[in-house]
Amino acid sequence: MTDSLIFKVEGVAGKPGLKRDFTGAARIHVQVLDSVVDDEMAVSGTFTGTVDGVEARFTASTPVDLVCTRCLTEWTTVLETTADQHFSKIPDEDGYAIVDGTVDMAGPATDELVLAIPLAPVCKPDCKGLCPTCGTDLNTEPCDGHGDDSDSPFAPLKDLFDP
Numbered sequence: 777m778t779d780s781l782i783f784k785v786e787g788v789a790g791k792p793g794l795k796r797d798f799t800g801a802a803r804i805h806v807q808v809l810d811s812v813v814d815d816e817m818a819v820s821g822t823f824t825g826t827v828d829g830v831e832a833r834f835t836a837s838t839p840v841d842l843v844c845t846r847c848l849t850e851w852t853t854v855l856e857t858t859a860d861q862h863f864s865k866i867p868d869e870d871g872y873a874i875v876d877g878t879v880d881m882a883g884p885a886t887d888e889l890v891l892a893i894p895l896a897p898v899c900k901p902d903c904k905g906l907c908p909t910c911g912t913d914l915n916t917e918p919c920d921g922h923g924d925d926s927d928s929p930f931a932p933l934k935d936l937f938d939p
């Protein structure tokens with residue numbers, strides 16, 4: 777494991793079918809809404825030579841701090857994603873290319889990890905969330921409810937109808 781995501785592809789690039797494994801790591805810092813990634817990303821995979829360059833098949837992973845969109849609980853989990861990135865001497869639409877016989881996997885890995893961040897994280901599938909009236913966390917404490925209409929202007933009427 778090296779502390780970089782820049783890898784030499786000389787000897788594989790332009791040689792269809794030749795393969796070379798790689799593994800590395802680098803700092804990543806991205807934020808999407810309340811989800812924060814500020815850690816090291818680990819990236820490993822295989823370069824396969826193509827006629828004009830290399831195809832990188834890679835797996836990237838990094839810890840992510842999430843906030844439940846229902847109850848605001850914070851927790852940390854691991855994002856992991858697998859993707860392909862093609863490199864040639866001509867930059868692609870994202871600007872990724874073989875430069876001086878090397879490729880930088882940080883950009884493609886970051887792109888894929890950002891896509892793997894959940895847009896509306898929930899701490900558990902059946903999270904009950906917070907009471908919209910008093911803010912009680914309904915997972916830990918039942919809210920007595922605000923539907924009892926003792927404060928309601930109709931309470932006196934209710935007394936009339938309730939025997």
Ligand SMILES: [Zn+2]
Binds near residue numbers: 845848898900903
């Ligand atoms: Zn929750």
Ligand SMILES: [Zn+2]
Binds near residue numbers: 907908922
């Ligand atoms: Zn409540």
